Amino acid sequence: MVPSDFGKLMPELVLVVAAALIIVADVASARRRTGLYSSIAVAGLLLSAWLSVRLGPDRPQLLLGNMAALDAFSVFFMPVFAGASLLAVLFSLKSSELTKERHAEYLALVMVFTAGMMFVAAASSLVMLYLSMEMIGICAYALTAFNPGHPRSSEAGLKYAIFGAVASGIMLFGISIFYGLTGALDYPEIRRAIPSLATANGPQAALLVVAVVFITGGFAYKIAAVPFHAWCPDAYEGAPTPFAALMSVAPKAAGFAALTRFLYTVLSNAHSGGNFEPAFDVPWPAILGIVAVLTMTLGNLSAITQSNLKRMLAYSSIAHAGYMLMGVVALSREGASALCAYVVIYLIMNMGAFLAVLAVSEAAGGEEISHWRGMGERLPLVGVAMTVFLFSLTGLPPFAGFVGKFYLFAAVVSRGGFWYWVLAVAGILNSVVSLYYYARIVRAIYLEEPASNEPLTIHSSQRVLLYALAAATILLGIYWTPLSELVARAASFV
Amino acid sequence: MAEAVVFYIIAAFTIGTACVTAFSGNIIRSAFSLLGTLVGVAAMFGMMGADFLAVIQVMIYVGGVMVLILFAVMLTHRIKDVNVSNRSLPAFPGAAVAVLVLGVLLYGIWYGLPGDTARVEAKMTPLIGKALVGSHVLPFLASGLVLLIALIGSVVIARREETFVCGPGEAKR
């Protein structure tokens, strides 16, 4: 262990310090200075993002006894998490769902949540992986149950916590068996033991299957993939909307980063040309492919029947997890970079959609589709922004979502082979299905009569953020070269 | 020989109490038999030479987690039950899944792994102490952070609020 390793954990440490400062400032003064706490949080997140960009290592390193990896991949995700949390903090500034009494704790929890996600993306030991996943889990349970006035907030938090506990218990058991088979917990050492498992006898192979399935189950919970997706709609509906927006993007991205790292660096052998093959005879790519198809299909089909926009976005986020899983299943560098690109694009468009729902629900009094009727007349620019987000989520050109999906499908198809084609076709069919329910909202905005013609106002800071996110969605749909260069570098970690 | 006898007694006790936890319809009986399971596991740690783990198992699990669970049982006992899902499997398919997993595990354990002794003679506690500030310092610090945040989170959620707000958009301003 080298003490200077701690210097390379600055992005996380800054966030922890910011959390501590917020709590201390809250305790020190009798008045609730929400503005002060929010500025500390914003400053901490910006500093953390800046430090993580500056870290940019020349070559991959493992920190503090192989616990955390510092490479292009983890450094790519750090500013993404910080950015997502920054948006969530800004969303919560004018949200009526968070009371002044709880604002300091809310921000502190979000800070630690963000640090936890950075640890998840960087974890290169099963100890650290389990610990950091629990860290974001515990923050997320508390934040979901954070809204005492909402009739469903604490129930949603409980449901989320129980599902999380079950998933982490199963994952831990898988890890313990995996440890027994490989005799190591950190990735480099596990990697060294893997070749001997390629020739495992029948009983050992059975244990290996159990271990891999259980560990993947833990990841599936984090990214809300079938069959561990049931918590997702309830948690998003019950959670304060700013946090729901964060939760629909960032922990999933963290889960995908950790899953990709685990599958690519531990369970696979790298081949020339940037492709990977399973290192032993367990057909996990096929299983994950099936999970991907089931996840997107189930997410899209369930979204069709929803009338509450937050629930609909929750199901749509399940479907998007299915698309992103395709990038992992592609088992190639191209797939990993497509995943990274999709994470960034999905962050912008989905958080934009959540912000629109948040702003309109505060102005018009609810988050049902019916509240969006005639929004094209009542708040024309908000209607336009929402339309941009929804078409982008569908994957229509010229919006960013199209670029993201194009990269994903291209990565899958370029692996060749019948089953990869089936996967890509399933993804495209699902995009068509998703058009149906996204378009329902667009129809409500433009083609239906408003319930009343009272003028609506939304807060100017929300308005500015909304336009900025919509502009980014369009911009990335037209000019994506910088993003594609960035993600190509991120995916070169193995 | 004596060691084996003691081990089998402990194992039988652990599994027996765990069975009561899993099968009993009475939640209070489940909770108290879980207490027995946790103590049994602590004894197994002790037999495997993991003294330190046996102590923290008793202190944290039996003294902390179990008290929390009993507290929750007493509370929820009054509101009948706090259900989290309306889609739990009935007993038979649930048992089938559990037995299937058990079968695979036992097949792997008994035919795939060596039958060496699971007891370690080395003193593990000093090694754990060194590892906490050495190779495992990052998880050690991170787990402190988790405890802090769990504390803050639970206090905020559980404390009584004077002012309640409405849900999103439910009449305000």
Added chain:
Amino acid sequence: MSAQAVLTVAAVLFSLGLYCVITRRNAVSILMGVELMLNAANINLVAFSNLSLGGQGPKVEGHMFVVFVVLLAAAEAAVALAIILSIFRRMGTVEADRMTSLKE
């Protein structure tokens, strides 16, 4: 005390926990099932750590993992209990049936 016997106890505990988790609907019962699963994993970790399949004597890693697992279980149980408390406070004793409000 062979490793296989210890691992068998762990496997049985895990299956019981899994059964509990699958069949129960009550939050606290599920939580107890999870505790069974965590304990099973802990026994596994200690046993495998002592077994040293890699061949270079007992390792401390598995023992360390157990320390963290026990700690996290406590943190998780605390948050879960806090949430149960807030539900209890809001519902009191009368409106237990409203717990269904989230279900479709």
